[in-house]
Amino acid sequence: xxxxxxxxxxxxxxxxxxxxxxxxxxxxxxxxxxxxxxxxxxxxxxxxxxxxxxxxxxxxxxxxxxxxxxxxxxxxxxxxxxxxxxxxxxxxxxxxxxxxxxxxxxxxxxxxxxxxxxxxxxxxxxxxxxxxxxxxxxxxxxxxxxxxxxxxxxxxxxxxxxxxxxxxxxxxxxxxxxxxxxxxxxxxxxx
Amino acid sequence: xxxxxxxxxxxxxxxxxxxxxxxxxxxxxxxxxxxxxxxxxxxxxxxxxxxxxxxxxxxxxxxxxxxxxxxxxxxxxxxxxxxxxxxxxxxxxxxxxxxxxxxxxxxxxxxxxxxxxxxxxxxxxxxxxxxxxxxxxxxxxxxxxxxxxxxxxxxxxxxxxxxxxxxxxxxxxxxxxxxxxxxxxxxxxxx
DNA sequence: GACGATCTAGGATGATCGTCCTAGTTTCAA
DNA sequence: TTGAAACTAGGACGATCATCCTAGATCGTC
Numbered sequence: 001x002x003x004x005x006x007x008x009x010x011x012x013x014x015x016x017x018x019x020x021x022x023x024x025x026x027x028x029x030x031x032x033x034x035x036x037x038x039x040x041x042x043x044x045x046x047x048x049x050x051x052x053x054x055x056x057x058x059x060x061x062x063x064x065x066x067x068x069x070x071x072x073x074x075x076x077x078x079x080x081x082x083x084x085x086x087x088x089x090x091x092x093x094x095x096x097x098x099x100x101x102x103x104x105x106x107x108x109x110x111x112x113x114x115x116x117x118x119x120x121x122x123x124x125x126x127x128x129x130x131x132x133x134x135x136x137x138x139x140x141x142x143x144x145x146x147x148x149x150x151x152x153x154x155x156x157x158x159x160x161x162x163x164x165x166x167x168x169x170x171x172x173x174x175x176x177x178x179x180x181x182x183x184x185x186x187x188x189x190x191x
Numbered sequence: 192x193x194x195x196x197x198x199x200x201x202x203x204x205x206x207x208x209x210x211x212x213x214x215x216x217x218x219x220x221x222x223x224x225x226x227x228x229x230x231x232x233x234x235x236x237x238x239x240x241x242x243x244x245x246x247x248x249x250x251x252x253x254x255x256x257x258x259x260x261x262x263x264x265x266x267x268x269x270x271x272x273x274x275x276x277x278x279x280x281x282x283x284x285x286x287x288x289x290x291x292x293x294x295x296x297x298x299x300x301x302x303x304x305x306x307x308x309x310x311x312x313x314x315x316x317x318x319x320x321x322x323x324x325x326x327x328x329x330x331x332x333x334x335x336x337x338x339x340x341x342x343x344x345x346x347x348x349x350x351x352x353x354x355x356x357x358x359x360x361x362x363x364x365x366x367x368x369x370x371x372x373x374x375x376x377x378x379x380x381x382x
Numbered sequence: 383g384a385c386g387a388t389c390t391a392g393g394a395t396g397a398t399c400g401t402c403c404t405a406g407t408t409t410c411a412a
Numbered sequence: 413t414t415g416a417a418a419c420t421a422g423g424a425c426g427a428t429c430a431t432c433c434t435a436g437a438t439c440g441t442c
Contacts (some may be wrong), residue, residue, distance in 0.1 A: 005389080019300045023215035026429065037391045042432070044389090049430065097300050106356045109210045109288050109297050120356040128362075148355075150362050151369040162341075165297045165311040171319075171341050173377025178342040182373020196419080217399065228421045233402070235419085240400065 006044040007032040010113050013056035018098035021054060022108045022116075053105060054119050060101045061123035068130045076138040076187050080152070083131070084176050087156050091163050092170055128153050142188065148183050155179050197235040199225040204247035209289035213244060213299045213307075244296060245310050251292040252314035259321045267329040267378050271343070274322070275367050278347050282354050282363055291351050319344050329377065341376050346370050 012034035017023040027049070031038050045051040067086065073079045094100075102120050105111050112120070131149035136142055157171040203225035207216040218240070222229050236242040259276065264270045285291075293311050296302050301310070322340035327333055350363040 020344045021212055021214055021298045023212055024299060024301075027431090028428080037199040038388075038393080039391050039433085039435095041430090048254050081263055100352075101299055102356070103294075103352045104205075104298050106352050107290055107298050108215060110215075112288075112355060117356060117358075121358070124353055124356050124362075134306045147369050153367040154349035154353050154362060155345065156349070157352040158345035158347070161291075161294045161297050161348040161352070162315055162345050164303060165293070165308060165315055167312070171315075171345060174338040174341040175345040178338055178370070178373050178377065180373075182371075185372055185376045186369065198405095219398080229423080230403085231419075231422045305406090357389090 005034075005036050005040060008038070009036055009044065010055045010059050014060045014101050015098070015173050017053065017060075017101040021104045021144070022111055022191075025053075050111070050115060052150055053111070053116055057102060057105055057116065057119045057123060060085065061126060064123075065126055065130055068127060068134075071134060075138050076148075077184055079134055079138065080148070080183050081179060083152055084180065085100045087159070088169065088172065088176070090156075090170060091159055094160060094164060095167060095169075099164050100157060103157055103160060124153060127184050144186060150184065151179060194292070196225075196227050196231060200227055200231070200235065200243065201246045201250050204243050204249045205292050206289070208244065208247055208251075208292040208295045212295045213302055216244075231338075241302070241306060244302070244307055248293060248296060248307065248310045248314060252317060256317055256321055257312075259318060259325075262325060267326050267331050268375055270325055270329065271371060271374050272337070275341055279360065279363065279367070281347075282350055282360060285351060285355060286358060286360070290355050291348060294348055294351060301350075315344060335377060339377065342370060342374070364376065 009030060011032050013025065016029050016033060020029075024067070027041055030036075031041075040079075041052070042048065045055070049128065068083075071079055071082045071086065073082050102123050103115050106120050108116070111117060128146070128149045131152055132142070132145045134146055135145035140148070155175060159175060162171045163169055200221060203221050205339065207220050207224060210345050211220075218229065218232055218318050221227075221243070222232075232243070233239065236246070238245075259274075262270055262273045262277065296307050297311050299307070302308060319337070319340045322343055323333070324334045326339055328337035333337070346366060350366060353362045354360055
């Protein structure tokens with residue numbers, strides 16, 4: 001029960017972070033969205049808003065990481081294709097109002113300098129590392145795998161911003177096409 | 192004088208938008224940062240915070256667009272190189288606390304749906320169009336030019352987020368390398 | 383069955399938010 | 413010179429914010 005209450009608040013925080021950002025996310029929003037009473041906040045999160053946001057970030061990070069770890073294909077290029085398809089679905093959902101919780105926190109300066117900034121960095125790095133490992137497992141050289149993994153995460157973040165503003169996926173499709181071409185060449189150029 | 196007061200507020204708003212996002216940017220911040228009195232706000236911006244943010248967005252958009260229009264090189268690939276160098280400088284500055292004002296507004300759901308969202312979309316599109324026209328002027332086919340321009344803007348936005356979180360430029364350099372390769376191949380593949 | 387620890391519950395608080403208001407000041411055309 | 417328009421100036425307003433507080437409820441352990 002207790003774990004359930006806390007978890008509901010974390011997931012609500014993650015969703016509100018995605019939809020309105022850190023500063024605009026109030027505890028009133030969270031209690032209404034999660035259906036938990038106000039007094040529970042500082043019992044489960046003695047550190048207040050920062051601690052809740054931090055846990056929401058960590059949770060979002062591991063959720064996405066779990067999706068990334070499920071990617072599987074016989075070739076490196078197959079991984080790229082799967083990733084692009086996967087995040088296209090994610091962007092479709094996002095257009096309805098959500099963006100990326102990690103990006104939302106990164107936008108905030110105060111959070112960026114403090115605990116939350118470090119947490120956001122760790123989340124991004126973990127995503128990149130998971131992707132890199134996937135490519136390395138397909139016999140892609142380590143540095144090249146890191147290049148590709150980083151490019152894919154940056155493509156996701158950039159697309160989140162631009163497609164959310166425009167309300168359509170054309171921008172992503174064009175950037176994805178360019179990225180696919182570039183990565184394919186990189187992969188073919190290896191010995 | 193009047194124009195000066197208004198302009199100072201707009202530029203302060205743009206900077207605060209970059210550093211802390213829309214919701215966290217208060218009028219108290221703006222008056223302190225710009226050195227203008229509180230009563231002036233609703234004289235120059237009857238629409239309140241939304242109108243000020245909108246003007247800050249428009250101003251940021253034209254500032255960046257001006258930089259983009261200054262890009263000049265003899266070859267399409269030269270343009271890409273210049274763009275990458277140019278936004279690398281921008282990212283160096285950004286690491287000290289600022290991100291992109293347009294992205295900051297896009298994160299906010301309420302603003303994204305309303306007037307500000309439309310404004311943000313227009314700004315992104317204008318950047319893409321300027322870049323596209325640059326490539327078309329170098330005899331790159333229109334659709335391919337749009338692909339490349341879109342990719343470059345998405346690269347900028349994604350890098351802004353990730354490098355701000357990590358505090359270093361390695362992510363950008365890796366993504367830029369991949370993008371450069373991909374675009375080069377696209378350009379060489381044309382007839 | 384009782385007791386300490388954990389959790390739920392909602393209200394109170396001071397600070398800060400965006401917005402608005404009423405004066406005073408400057409500018410400039412007639 | 414004068415009067416209207418444009419602008420400066422700072423305070424006041426209700427609403428909302430994050431935080432904290434005190435009780436009641438529930439649980440596991442002796």
